[in-house]
Amino acid sequence: xxxxxxxxxxxxxxxxxxxxxxxxxxxxxxxxxxxxxxxxxxxxxxxxxxxxxxxxxxxxxxxxxxxxxxxxxxxxxxxxxxxxxxxxxxxxxxxxxxxxxxxxxxxxxxxxxxxxxxxxxxxxxxxxxxxxxxxxxxxxxxxxxxxxxxxxxxxxxxxxxxxxxxxxxxxxxxxxxxxxxxxxxxxxxxxxxxxxxxxxxxxxxxxxxxxxxxxxxxxxxxxxxxxxxxxxxxxxxxxxxxxxxxxxxxxxxxxxxxxxxxxxxxxxxxxxxxxxxxxxxxxxxxxxxxxxxxxxxxxxxxxxxxxxxxxxx
Amino acid sequence: xxxxxxxxxxxxxxxxxxxxxxxxxxxxxxxxxxxxxxxxxxxxxxxxxxxxxxxxxxxxxxxxxxxxxxxxxxxxxxxxxxxxxxxxxxxxxxxxxxxxxxxxxxxxxxxxxxxxxxxxxxxxxxxx
Amino acid sequence: xxxxxxxxxxxxxxxxxxxxxxxxxxxxxxxxxxxxxxxxxxxxxxxxxxxxxxxxxxxxxxxxxxxxxxxxxxxxxxxxxxxxxxxxxxxxxxxxxxxxxxxxxxxxxxxxxxxxxxxxxxxxxxxxxxxxxxxxxxxxxxxxxxxxxxxxxxxxxxxxxxxxxxxxxxxxxxxxxxxxxxxxxxxxxxxxxxxxxxxxxxxxxxxxxxxxxxxxxxxxxxxxxxxxxxxxxxxxxxxxxxxxxxxxxxxxxxxxxxxxxxxxxxxxxxxxxxxxxxxxxxxxxxxxxxxxxxxxxxxxxxxxxxxxxxxxxxxxxxxxxxxxxxxxxxxxxxxxxxxxxxxxxxxxxxxxxxxxxxxxxxxxxxxxxxxxxxxxxxxxxxxxxxxxxxxxxxxxxxxxxxxxxx
Numbered sequence: 001x002x003x004x005x006x007x008x009x010x011x012x013x014x015x016x017x018x019x020x021x022x023x024x025x026x027x028x029x030x031x032x033x034x035x036x037x038x039x040x041x042x043x044x045x046x047x048x049x050x051x052x053x054x055x056x057x058x059x060x061x062x063x064x065x066x067x068x069x070x071x072x073x074x075x076x077x078x079x080x081x082x083x084x085x086x087x088x089x090x091x092x093x094x095x096x097x098x099x100x101x102x103x104x105x106x107x108x109x110x111x112x113x114x115x116x117x118x119x120x121x122x123x124x125x126x127x128x129x130x131x132x133x134x135x136x137x138x139x140x141x142x143x144x145x146x147x148x149x150x151x152x153x154x155x156x157x158x159x160x161x162x163x164x165x166x167x168x169x170x171x172x173x174x175x176x177x178x179x180x181x182x183x184x185x186x187x188x189x190x191x192x193x194x195x196x197x198x199x200x201x202x203x204x205x206x207x208x209x210x211x212x213x214x215x216x217x218x219x220x221x222x223x224x225x226x227x228x229x230x231x232x233x234x235x236x237x238x239x240x241x242x243x244x245x246x247x248x249x250x251x252x253x254x255x256x257x258x259x260x261x262x263x264x265x266x267x268x269x270x271x272x273x274x275x276x277x278x279x280x281x282x283x284x285x286x287x288x289x290x291x292x293x294x295x296x297x298x299x300x301x302x303x304x305x306x307x308x309x310x311x312x313x
Numbered sequence: 314x315x316x317x318x319x320x321x322x323x324x325x326x327x328x329x330x331x332x333x334x335x336x337x338x339x340x341x342x343x344x345x346x347x348x349x350x351x352x353x354x355x356x357x358x359x360x361x362x363x364x365x366x367x368x369x370x371x372x373x374x375x376x377x378x379x380x381x382x383x384x385x386x387x388x389x390x391x392x393x394x395x396x397x398x399x400x401x402x403x404x405x406x407x408x409x410x411x412x413x414x415x416x417x418x419x420x421x422x423x424x425x426x427x428x429x430x431x432x433x434x435x436x437x438x439x440x441x
Numbered sequence: 442x443x444x445x446x447x448x449x450x451x452x453x454x455x456x457x458x459x460x461x462x463x464x465x466x467x468x469x470x471x472x473x474x475x476x477x478x479x480x481x482x483x484x485x486x487x488x489x490x491x492x493x494x495x496x497x498x499x500x501x502x503x504x505x506x507x508x509x510x511x512x513x514x515x516x517x518x519x520x521x522x523x524x525x526x527x528x529x530x531x532x533x534x535x536x537x538x539x540x541x542x543x544x545x546x547x548x549x550x551x552x553x554x555x556x557x558x559x560x561x562x563x564x565x566x567x568x569x570x571x572x573x574x575x576x577x578x579x580x581x582x583x584x585x586x587x588x589x590x591x592x593x594x595x596x597x598x599x600x601x602x603x604x605x606x607x608x609x610x611x612x613x614x615x616x617x618x619x620x621x622x623x624x625x626x627x628x629x630x631x632x633x634x635x636x637x638x639x640x641x642x643x644x645x646x647x648x649x650x651x652x653x654x655x656x657x658x659x660x661x662x663x664x665x666x667x668x669x670x671x672x673x674x675x676x677x678x679x680x681x682x683x684x685x686x687x688x689x690x691x692x693x694x695x696x697x698x699x700x701x702x703x704x705x706x707x708x709x710x711x712x713x714x715x716x717x718x719x720x721x722x723x724x725x726x727x728x729x730x731x732x733x734x735x736x737x738x739x740x741x742x743x744x745x746x747x748x749x750x751x752x753x754x755x756x757x758x759x760x761x762x763x764x765x766x767x768x769x770x771x772x773x774x775x776x777x778x779x780x781x782x783x784x785x786x787x788x789x790x791x792x793x794x795x796x797x798x799x800x801x802x803x804x805x806x807x808x809x810x811x812x813x814x815x816x817x818x819x820x821x822x823x824x825x826x827x828x829x830x831x832x833x834x835x836x837x838x839x840x841x842x843x844x845x846x847x
Contacts, residue, residue: 033333034333037333038334039335040333272326275325276320276322277319
């Protein structure tokens with residue numbers, strides 16, 4: 001019981017994820033700045049931002065619904081932290097696993113987008129409403145390719161559990177290389193889920209101020225920003241577990257170091273995409289996802305079916 | 314020409330190895346050219362009191378006052394001055410000079426009024 | 442979905458200066474735009490009437506930070522025309538040099554701002570880093586990074602030495618390399634093309650009907666440039682090309698501005714090579730004789746027009762400034778019809794708005810006759826006093842306290 005509490009609250013649960021997310025946010029911002037020939041923030045910047053936001057007053061607009069307005073950031077943070085329980089981080093076994101936990105993890109990672117929508121809708125401000133609508137529209141475009149590419153990898157492993165998937169790939173090394181097109185699709189659509197890079201349309205600063213987060217301030221905004229950071233870590237570790245499942249039996253210390261390297265590698269790719277690409281318009285994004293991403297994801301399923309047929313011979 | 318996304322990627326990957334373009338002012342010195350138009354200083358011994366500088370100043374930042382027989386003192390309000398150096402050009406006796414001092418910010422606005430006193434007369438001993 | 446009215450109001454992250462655009466949206470499509478300016482009105486034209494010509498020079502220069510030399514030179518040209526001064530050739534060449542350097546820094550600034558509006562902050566950082574080369578050159582030549590103060594009535598105030606000439610030429614070579622890279626980026630970067638092509642379309646006829654000027658007009662094939670139509674300073678003696686384009690959209694305007702950057706480097710090299718010897722100024726009188734003059738200048742944003750009227754004293758009677766953004770702002774509402782909300786920031790940024798330059802318009806309309814009429818200043822002054830007196834506000838006490846003649 002005590003071990004379970006320790007696992008959930010401290011390591012690898014709440015405290016570890018929060019500290020790691022601050023480090024990853026610093027790494028992302030520093031890399032973004034160095035790409036642009038600037039100096040970038042110091043290492044303690046995300047901590048300082050969170051402390052400053054917690055010290056400020058949360059102003060709730062008069063027309064907003066107070067209960068829903070206050071509860072949304074808590075829901076978002078809770079769901080993202082829950083999702084990390086089922087992901088195998090540096091071992092072939094996650095904290096808790098069962099058949100079908102892939103679906104649960106993907107579902108839990110969709111909740112932050114829904115809370116952004118509801119938070120923006122119940123803020124009752126023009127900019128928030130527009131941002132909320134854009135969040136949902138974006139959700140309909142990137143979910144299918146993301147789910148399909150993750151499920152294609154699970155299809156090859158013949159199981160619906162993330163932990164058993166990693167066991168399968170450890171037994172058949174180098175088979176994860178046939179999932180590389182899926183990896184590319186998954187990273188691009190992860191940018192859409194995190195609302196970064198060319199897909200930061202719901203939070204487009206020059207068009208709708210801040211989208212759904214316009215009316216949030218103080219502790220609630222701090223919680224939302226923490227959610228976004230932890231979502232970055234959890235999404236990257238999901239991708240690392242699904243598409244880069246090698247070196248998972250090295251033991252605790254080397255395995256942990258490899259896990260950190262994998263996550264920082266994915267964060268670097270996300271930073272690079274953010275730097276070299278401009279923002280798309282929402283109709284261009286829908287076109288792009290449905291015309292280019294979705295067919296490649298379905299192609300990945302086809303490839304995996306063929307490979308599955310070959311290896312079961 | 315071919316259209317492809319991420320054209321700037323090569324340039325961007327190259328800059329992580331260079332020094333950043335930002336000067337860490339005020340910890341590092343910023344390079345200001347020597348003819349920079351900064352603070353204006355006044356040489357009271359050359360002034361003849363024609364007040365052409367007062368007439369041409371766009372903001373009325375300089376005031377010339379007669380404090381003795383052919384002795385003039387100037388008060389320049391650094392808050393009003395726009396550092397255009399028109400007074401320097403208008404002065405016929407070259408009593409005003411441009412320096413390149415630009416770190417002139419003060420917390421107390423009274424300190425922004427800089428007074429250039431005239432020299433004391435030569436026949437007083439020990440008194441300024 | 443019914444119409445939502447959204448204010449891209451005076452304060453908004455998309456706008457660098459306050460202006461009000463009231464948009465009626467249906468989903469993401471813009472149904473209606475209404476533009477309202479005037480938030481930056483500072484009363485500069487009135488302030489000019491109470492200062493002498495020499496003091497006005499520095500006031501006019503501070504109308505705008507980006508095109509400050511444009512306003513200063515335009516004003517000085519008008520005053521010199523009334524006074525009948527013939528400016529020495531060396532001064533004209535130095536004015537041209539600073540004018541082209543200002544054009545370079547303004548176009549690099551525009552590239553960065555356009556990148557920021559479409560979410561491409563990397564382009565912003567790179568172009569503004571290169572702009573530092575120009576700012577340092579201007580600080581070396583004129584003594585300040587903005588508001589150069591190089592003009593005086595009758596010529597220029599500073600000379601250019603051999604060492605400064607070499608620095609300028611070195612800077613130009615460096616900038617030419619960088620601009621060639623930006624032209625490549627603009628032509629080959631896929632996402633940039635997707636955001637800029639087909640947006641903000643103005644056909645040739647629309648440009649002539651709406652009266653757009655500057656790169657906004659030249660991107661639709663209208664070859665209108667004051668430097669060729671009505672040469673001033675040293676442009677009559679230097680050979681250069683007008684850059685036009687036929688894309689009719691924001692991508693075309695980007696190409697026009699990048700082309701003008703390349704032309705500016707060539708013009709500066711020609712100016713420095715053929716810089717004539719001679720004096721820097723002619724002696725200008727303090728009291729400008731009776732007369733009026735109208736002067737035009739090709740600012741980086743378009744055609745800038747100044748009108749000065751004098752009556753033989755040291756202070757002008759009337760100064761009127763018409764900035765190029767005023768001519769281009771009518772096109773914004775036209776360009777935004779039937780487009781998406783996401784196009785709004787880049788369309789506003791495409792005309793390179795400088796609302797500080799623009800806000801000095803007085804337009805009187807008689808509400809019964811629905812026609813405009815010209816009202817002299819004294820009549821307007823009396824009208825306002827009567828209007829306030831009818832509502833019980835009397836200015837005579839205030840006037841006595843401030844000793845203003847009624």
